[in-house]
Amino acid sequence: MLRIRALRKSFGDHVVLDGIDLDVARGEVVCLIGASGSGKSTLLRCIDMLEETDDGDIHLGDLELTDPAIDQNRARARIAMVFQAFNLFPHMTVMQNLTLGPRRVKQVPHREAEARARELLARVGLEAKAYAYPDSLSGGQQQRVALIRAVAMDPELLLLDEVTSALDPLLVTEVLDVIRELAREGRTIVMATHEMDFARECADRIVFLSGGRIIESGPPEQVFTAPRDQRTAQFLARHTARR
Amino acid sequence: MTTLPGSSPPPPSARQRERNAYRRRRTVRRVVVGTVSSLVVLGLAAWVITSAPGWPRVREVYFSGHHARESFPAIWDAFWLNVRLFMTVELIVLPLALAVAVIRVVPAPAMAPFKFIAAVYTDVFRGIPTILVVMLVGFGFPALGLAGVPTSLFWLGAIALTLSYGAYVAEVIRAGILSIHPTQWAAGRALGLTYGQTLVRVILPQAIRNVTPPLMNDFVSLQKDTALVSTIGLVEALRAAQVYQANTFNVTSMCVAALFFIIVTIPLARFTDWLTIRSMRRQGGL
Numbered sequence A: 001m002l003r004i005r006a007l008r009k010s011f012g013d014h015v016v017l018d019g020i021d022l023d024v025a026r027g028e029v030v031c032l033i034g035a036s037g038s039g040k041s042t043l044l045r046c047i048d049m050l051e052e053t054d055d056g057d058i059h060l061g062d063l064e065l066t067d068p069a070i071d072q073n074r075a076r077a078r079i080a081m082v083f084q085a086f087n088l089f090p091h092m093t094v095m096q097n098l099t100l101g102p103r104r105v106k107q108v109p110h111r112e113a114e115a116r117a118r119e120l121l122a123r124v125g126l127e128a129k130a131y132a133y134p135d136s137l138s139g140g141q142q143q144r145v146a147l148i149r150a151v152a153m154d155p156e157l158l159l160l161d162e163v164t165s166a167l168d169p170l171l172v173t174e175v176l177d178v179i180r181e182l183a184r185e186g187r188t189i190v191m192a193t194h195e196m197d198f199a200r201e202c203a204d205r206i207v208f209l210s211g212g213r214i215i216e217s218g219p220p221e222q223v224f225t226a227p228r229d230q231r232t233a234q235f236l237a238r239h240t241a242r243r
Numbered sequence B: 001m002t003t004l005p006g007s008s009p010p011p012p013s014a015r016q017r018e019r020n021a022y023r024r025r026r027t028v029r030r031v032v033v034g035t036v037s038s039l040v041v042l043g044l045a046a047w048v049i050t051s052a053p054g055w056p057r058v059r060e061v062y063f064s065g066h067h068a069r070e071s072f073p074a075i076w077d078a079f080w081l082n083v084r085l086f087m088t089v090e091l092i093v094l095p096l097a098l099a100v101a102v103i104r105v106v107p108a109p110a111m112a113p114f115k116f117i118a119a120v121y122t123d124v125f126r127g128i129p130t131i132l133v134v135m136l137v138g139f140g141f142p143a144l145g146l147a148g149v150p151t152s153l154f155w156l157g158a159i160a161l162t163l164s165y166g167a168y169v170a171e172v173i174r175a176g177i178l179s180i181h182p183t184q185w186a187a188g189r190a191l192g193l194t195y196g197q198t199l200v201r202v203i204l205p206q207a208i209r210n211v212t213p214p215l216m217n218d219f220v221s222l223q224k225d226t227a228l229v230s231t232i233g234l235v236e237a238l239r240a241a242q243v244y245q246a247n248t249f250n251v252t253s254m255c256v257a258a259l260f261f262i263i264v265t266i267p268l269a270r271f272t273d274w275l276t277i278r279s280m281r282r283q284g285g286l
């Protein structure tokens, strides 16, 4: 469903993505791992058309996202992205945050959008917070709302960029639970993460980025227990030992 | 990451060359559309105005080339007074306003009387029309006859504008300080910085950056308001233009003065735009 070929991106003469090939099937959950600065966020931003790419193709279904002539607004309605922090609009209640996109972009009637929002809130255990403002929510609660706000748009593809790294460990679990459930529902997810245990448990595939390239890509069991590349092994040794 | 010295990027693929060509064509198209539509609209506006029945009369009274040339030298000379005035006032207003704003936000109890004075000052001088402040200072101070009070009209005008604009700018800066998230105070204090150090090193630089556009707006406004000192008898650009107009019954000289004010405003406006765009870029919003 998502097909990336020979993708290149540099900032000035700093090459960040140096020929990325990646296919993601419908319903697949792909975890991007790699050292800080390895280009995970950049890759996700390129997929969401937030960065202009230097070369290579990105296709979502039959739509070429790297085509400069496409209607980005319409293409983005098929993709949702959640960032590390600052996702919610602080001047709106949780309910307004959740219904803004469906109402203004998808023209869903007000009542219907609210009903759907309430249903999603119930699923993440936040019914009581529907009319609270983001400021009065904990970080974990805010990220859960951010996730269901993305889901409320029914995207074909969900991009998550370290959605838990601004949270303390207790809150991480509640956010990961939501992602786990989204994965079970059969949503297509590409996520950058430093949560190795979660990646191992929930991903269908682990993709290890280093030096602007995909060094290794495979099912979690294989990548974590028998990495093919020396660099993957080193990275995993460091990151799993820490925990 | 992989900036290998001496390695050049591979040549772009055929598809990428197509994309680049498309982007170039799109840029050209946008420029062409922008230029053509501007020309059409401006041309149309010019045609509507110049074909109006009263136009020849308007042109003679407002935009006469002869009167423009005749009045130009006197207005040019007088305009330097405006320039000197706003430059002087801008230089004094900044530190004054900064001091007033800081006094109003610091919590030190020993500052209470100063906080009170600062609050009264901003309330009073933001409330009084600037032209009234100019008159009160310009006519009142010399009548006081106190030693040390300047008698030069220039300085009286400068004092009046400083008092008025100091109050505005102080409020803008104070709003900027209050807009900085409280965790920044906490972060500064947590590092072991004193209250003052946190204010100077952490809070103020961010606050000033945030309020630069409204601050510049106040300065533009100040540049125009230098014309108010004509009421106390200073011959600045507006007064010079008026003198010419009174002798000829033609307001072209006033349009010349207006042009001077516009011209000094434009660089400041563009500078403000540039600052705003730059800070948006930095935050990755653009």
Ligand SMILES: Nc1ncnc2c1ncn2[C@@H]1O[C@H](COP(=O)(O)OP(=O)(O)OP(=O)(O)O)[C@@H](O)[C@H]1O
Pocket (backbone or CB within 6 Å): A011, A016, A034, A035, A036, A037, A038, A039, A040, A041, A042, A043, A162, A192, B001
């Ligand atoms: N707008 C930009 N301008 C210049 N360089 C950038 C820009 N954005 C990212 N970079 C650089 O690109 C590289 C990759 O950044 P990216 O954010 O994709 O890394 P990451 O893998 O997401 O890291 P982390 O795990 O810390 O989030 C970094 O070296 C970064 O400095």
Ligand SMILES: [Mg+2]
Pocket (backbone or CB within 6 Å): A040, A041, A042, A161, A162, A192
């Ligand atoms: Mg990142």
